Amino acid sequence: MLLTDLIRHAVGATGTHVGCEHGVCGACTVQIDGEPVRACLTLAAQAEKLDIRTVEGLEPRPGELSPLQAAFREHFALQCGFCTAGILMSLDALFARKPKASEREIREQLSGHLCRCTGYAPIVKAALAAQAHVREEKTTDA
Amino acid sequence: MTINPSADRWVGRSVPRVEDAALLTGRARFIDDLPTATNTLDAAIVRSPHAHAEIRRVDVDAALASEGVVAVVTGDDVKRLTRSMTVGVKANVECWPIATDRVRYVGEPVAIVLATDRYLAEDAAERVGVDYDILPAVVDPVAALGDEAPVLHPSLGSNLINERRFSYGDPDNAFAAAPHRIGVDIAYPRNSCTPIETYGVVAHYDPGEDAYEILANFQGPFSIHAVVARALKVPGNRMRLKTPPSSGGSYGIKQGVFPYMILMGVAARIAGRPVKWIEDRIEHLAASVSATNRATKLEAAVEADGRITALAWDQIEDCGAHLRAPEPATLYRMHGNMTGAYAIANVSIRNRIVLTNKTPTGLNRGFGGPQVYYPLERLMQTIARTLKLDPIEVIRRNLVPSDAFPYRTATGALLDSGDYGTALGRAIAEGGYAALVERRKTARAEGRVYGIGLAAAVEPSVSNMGYITTVLTPEEREKAGPKNGAQATATVAVDPLGSVSVKVASVPQGQGHRTVLAQVVADALGLDPGSVSVIADVDTGRDAWSIASGNYSSRFAPAVAGAAKLAADRLREKLKHVAAGQLNTVPDDIAFEGGRIASRANPDNSVSFSRVAAAAHWAPGTLPEVVDQTIRETVFWTPDELAAPNADDEINSSLCHGFIFDFCGVEIDASTGETRIDRYVTMHDCGTILHPAMVEGQVRGGFAHAVGAALLEEYAYGADGSFQSGTLADYLIPTVMEVPEPVILHHETPSPFTPLGAKGVGEGNCMSTPVCIANAIADAIDAESVTLPLTPSKILGLIAGEEPQAKNPPRKIEPAGPSGQRKLTGEGAAEVAATREEVWKMLLDPQTLDAIIPGSHGVRRISDTHFAADVTLGVGPVKGRYKADIELFDLDEPNAVTLRGKTVGALGFGEGEGRITLTDIGSGRTRIAYTYEAGVGGKVASVGGRLLDGAARVVIGQFFKALANHAGGGASGAGFLARLKALVGGGS
Known part of the structure; x- marks a missing residue:
């Protein structure tokens, strides 16, 4: 069984989407132990005992968007939203690993994702804004 | 942005989208996310590996004996239980959603395996044995017309399924009188906007009522509902069609899911259980739908100063193996505006539609526009090049004059509004054209390969449901009865607590319709958009809908949002009377603001909106005589301007006509042939802008598709009809690395024909951008003829000065090894x-x-x-x-x-x-x-x-x-x- 089928149809977490089942579009990206992974190229068995995080895990509390999600809404970085879950999981993993990722690095991360609606520019903007917001928050906290 | 939103209105402001919270948190419900009945079967489709073959035998025994398999459906079953799908032209040809005796394209369904889960269905599908007698295939539309060409449908006698000739004005005399006759010869390729969500269908059949209930991520037009019901041999009211709340992009493509509605309906009937099918990407690329490819010869009669006095079009449209509804719409959508943004009085058109061993075509963003504007705007550049004129001047001299609106084109369109000259002038000034010319000069002086391209286009929106009948002769139309109009529907309803709901049949696939409708209705009723709830998916069994319903031809802002405004206005007028009674004043004194209804003269004299609005539920006896109810208003709106084609074949094919003027600078890497878009400026007149950020989103999204069409994307077929771009590793879609950020400008001239003054904006760049980029590349490498997609290898070939390309070059398969393997x-x-x-x-x-x-x-x-x-x-x-x-x-x-x-x-x-x-x-x-x-x-x-x-x-x-x-x-x-x-x- 594919990890996507397990997540979507056995667990019922349908926020992770399947766009190509051959690892190109990136819509199915989830985090396994913090690393972004194409769930469509992963067998469910390979993820045994590992920590899987999906888009359903991004909200701090039900009804409250994370800074990254909020930035996507503010910058109109999604239209149909089908590819969005994968992009969010990918950027979230990048920022966890590299809070000060450059625009170049953000673009490189995004280049593993296909979006047919937005033309990408608003996604880049949202990612940069979310990053700035998180950094600001961290500075304030400290 | 040049928009100054009015402070007291929600329309015109970029409010956050109500759609986004669900989409960002994984709570949105796409078709594959919805629960199904527990006895639902999964379908896997056996498809043809051959482009053209007779089916000798389909052996389903091994598959039927496989674990979990309940039924296997073949072409014979479908033929027995349905009738051939309606074809849009008069021709002796059948059109089935599955192969019956012969396969005609790679990926054509041959059998459907129904099993208790998808894994078992796919395993069993591999055990369906099909014996084929392979036939020669034809993939090129021009070759398909040749005497030697294999004929796809023997009943037709040839691959030409329709031909029509049109003449408007006096093109022969204009050509004879003109000092120059300048032409282009174009092979426009096939491509597809490939939504990231594929097709999905869940079908139920109730033998007791002989009724089908089908859920599909269909997008409209709902004229297709009639095609499906007819094919399933049930009245329209026994074919209930529902769409899911969310749909993962479409760009036209999801219109093409309808043959699978028929197939899964039949499958559910045969299996006696509900059937679910979710298309996979391989199936989608090979066998959903794509745009048409088209071979076009276009000639112009040209004066010495570049003014065009006549156009002669010769178009050969390739619709693939079957002419599926709504084709040949791609060819006729632009019929009214075949003169583009130009005032050209004399036009001749020869339209031929051919069938080839490729997947049937359908709606795709830009629908018919890229195929028309590529030749037309390549022609404009060729005229400038031939007559040694400034290409901007050639465009400017031919534009429809600003004082001529509404302007009737030679072929019958009524261009609703515009000020093309001013928009072009502003684009040149504000977009920095002069600086770009300097940039080119500097680059070239440094030995770099740099070019500038231009394109002007008229972007049609709100299709006339009658334009397709232009393919029929006036006599045939007379017999069939007139078809016209574009019914848009919207319902505004008040519940017993006085809150407002809006329901439309617009079936969005990500465009944000719900947000805009909340804005429009909030403005009419003095409410906060957040308090207005909107449903935009459709249930044909319950909702107000018509054949024009759906999400296509960029009709939302001009037609659907307009209908919602009219419904809200109607409710507002009634509520004025109710409120006047409650506030002891007259209806004309009533104002709606901030969730309250008040007297204009004495604003303190007010009452909450909900109290007035709910009165019709709780105390209908208190309503004034002139008010029947304030519970629900449904508006059907169709514009008078959309008449049926007349006896002279003049057709106002669309209600609105936006204007686009684009220019760009590109640099070619002479060693790799790679194109870098250095600067792209796109000027739009889409009438009144309802939501600036969404308009930008539409422009950017269309632009990204167009960059793909210009530089990367092609549905490639081998000479034997084999499909060669069957994965997303082969069919290349632009990523963030390939799409530059365009400079977007607006020049608004509201449409006089739509309730909100809005026009469509979603498709324009798919029409203007491919040719604008091609013109820039042709300018950069000084090429007379360029063919999309302009991949690095193709450009290198042009730079190296290899022999000029054939007019309709057969696609070469690049051998990967010495033996071609x-x-x-x-x-x-x-x-x-x-x-x-x-x-x-x-x-x-x-x-x-x-x-x-x-x-x-x-x-x-x-x-x-x-x-x-x-x-x-x-x-x-x-x-x-x-x-x-x-x-x-x-x-x-x-x-x-x-x-x-x-x-x-x-x-x-x-x-x-x-x-x-x-x-x-x-x-x-x-x-x-x-x-x-x-x-x-x-x-x-x-x-x-x-x-x-x-x-x-x-x-x-x-x-x-x-x-x-x-x-x-x-x-x-x-x-x-x-x-x-x-x-x-x-x-x-």
């Missing part, structure tokens, strides 16, 4: 706990081979050294069943043997040779060393080389591992197993 080589070794003699025996024993060949379904001995096997192999996403033929040579028992094998399957073919050497390493153990060289061709060869090499290594590795296990375990894989692990473990 992709070459694979490798070597490895494994150690097994068996003697050489034992290993030798195993290698020559069919039973052992069957046990150890990965994916084997049986090995048959033909002679001592010759075996036949049936195997399933997967390479990346391309998995299929193959027949293998293996012979052994150079036997040196028990030291070495050479294996030579051939495989043939639906997805391709391969042949290879390997030498196996056995070495005694003591303690009864043997080292098996192998080298191999193999070639593969067909579909499977289109998979990337890295994938193929990896897959070959994995499969061969599995073979030896299984051999080792069979010999009693103890294999030590040397470097090989480590590599195998690396491949499996590091797969992402």
Whole structure:
């Protein structure tokens, strides 16, 4: 069984989407132990005992968007939203690993994702804004 | 942005989208997310590997006997239970959603396997045996018209399914009088906007009522509902169609899901259980729908100053293997505006529609626009080049004059509003055209390859449902009865607590309709948009809808949002009377603001909106005489301007006509042929802007599709009709790295024909941008003729000055190896706990081979050294069943043997040779060393080389591992197993 089928149809977490089942579009990206992974190229068995995080895990509390999600809404970085879950999981993993990722690095991360609606520019903007917001928050906290 | 939103209105402001919270948190409900009845079966479709073949036999016994399989549906079943789909022209041809006697394109459905889960359905689908007699195929539209061409539909007699000639004004005289006759010859390629969500259908059939209920991520137009109901042989009211709340993009493509509604409806009927089918990406690329490819000759009669007095179009439209509804709409959507943004009085048009061994075509963003504007705007550049004029002047001199609106074109469109000259002037000034010309000069002085391109276009929106009938002769139309209009519907309702709901049949796929409708209705009723709830998906059994319903022809802002405004206004007028009674004033004194209804004269005299609005529920007896109810208003709106084509074949094909003027600068890397878009400026007149950020989103999204169409994307077919862009690794879609950020400008001239003054804006750049980029590239490399997509290799060919391209070049298949196949080589070794003699025996024993060949379904001995096997192999996403033929040579028992094998399957073919050497390493153990060289061709060869090499290594590795296990375990894989692990473990 594919990890996507397990997540979507056995667990019922349908926020992770399947766009190509051959690892190109990136819509199915989830985090396994913090690393972004194409769930469509992963067998469910390979993820045994590992920590899987999906888009359903991004909200701090039900009804409250994370800074990254909020930035996507503010910058109109999604239209149909089908590819969005994968992009969010990918950027979230990048920022966890590299809070000060450059625009170049953000673009490189995004280049593993296909979006047919937005033309990408608003996604880049949202990612940069979310990053700035998180950094600001961290500075304030400290 | 040039928008100054009015402070007291929600329309015109970029409010956050109400859609986004659900989409961002994984709570949105797409079709595959919705629950199904517990007895629902999953469908897997068996598809044709051949472009053209007679079906001899379909053997479903093995599939039926497979685990979990409930039924297998074939073409015969579908023919028995349905009727041929309606075809939009008068022609003696049948159009089925599944092959009945003959397959006509790669990917055409042949059988449907229904099983208790998708895995079982797919496994069983591989066991459906189909015998084909392969026929010659034709893929080029011009070649399809030749006498020698194989005919797809014998009943038609040829591949030409329709031809019409039109003449407007006096083109012959204009051409005779003009000093110049300048033309272009274009082959526009096939491409598709490929939504990231594929098709999905869930079908129920109730034999008690002979009724179908079908859920599909269909997008409209709902005229297709009639096609489906007719095909299923039920009245419209027994064919209930629902759409899911969310749909993952469409760009027109999801119109093409409808044949699968018919198929799954029949499947549910045969199985006696609900059936669900979710298309996979491979199916989507091969067999959903794409835009048409078109061969066009366009000539202009031109004055010395570049003014055009006549156009002569000769278009050969390639609709693929069947003319499926709503085709030939791609060819006729633009009929009213075949003169683009220009005032040209004389036009002749010859339209031919041909069928070829390719997937049937359908809606795709820009629908008919790219195929028209590519020739037209290449022509404008060619005129400038030929007459040595400034291309901007050639465009400017031909534009429809600003004082001429509304302007009737030669072919019948009524251009609603515009000020093209001013918009062009502003684009040049604000977009920095002069600086771009300087940039080109500097670049060229430095020896760089730099060019500038221009394009002007009229972007039609809100299709006239009658334009397609222009394909019929006036006499045929007379018989069939007139078709016209574009019914838009909207319902505004008040519940007993006085809150407002809006319901439309617009079926969005991500455009944000719900947000805009909340704005529009909030403005009319003085509410906060957040308090207005909107539903935009459709249930034909419950909702107000008509044939024009749906999400296409950029009709939302001009038509649907307009209808919602009219419904809200109607409710507002009634509420004024109710409120006037409650506030002891007159209706004209009533104002709606901030959730309250107040007297204008005395604003303190007010009452909450909900109290007034709910009165019709709680105390209908208190309503004034003139008010019947304030619970629900449904508006049907169709514009008078959309008349049926007249006896002279003049047709106002669309209600609104936006204007676009684009220019760009590109630089070509002379060593790689790669194009970099240096600057792109796009000026739009889409009438009144309802939501600036969404308009920008539409422009950017269309632009990204267009960049793909210009530089990367093509549905490529081999000469034999094989489909060569069957994965997203082969059909390249622009990523963030390829899409630059365009400069977007607006010049608003509100449409006088729509309630909100808005026009469509979603498709324009798909029309203007491909040719604008092509013009820039042609300018950069000084090429007379360029053909999309302008890939680096194509540009390098043009720069190198190879012989000019043929008019309709047959697509060459790039050989990947000397024999035209992709070459694979490798070597490895494994150690097994068996003697050489034992290993030798195993290698020559069919039973052992069957046990150890990965994916084997049986090995048959033909002679001592010759075996036949049936195997399933997967390479990346391309998995299929193959027949293998293996012979052994150079036997040196028990030291070495050479294996030579051939495989043939639906997805391709391969042949290879390997030498196996056995070495005694003591303690009864043997080292098996192998080298191999193999070639593969067909579909499977289109998979990337890295994938193929990896897959070959994995499969061969599995073979030896299984051999080792069979010999009693103890294999030590040397470097090989480590590599195998690396491949499996590091797969992402």
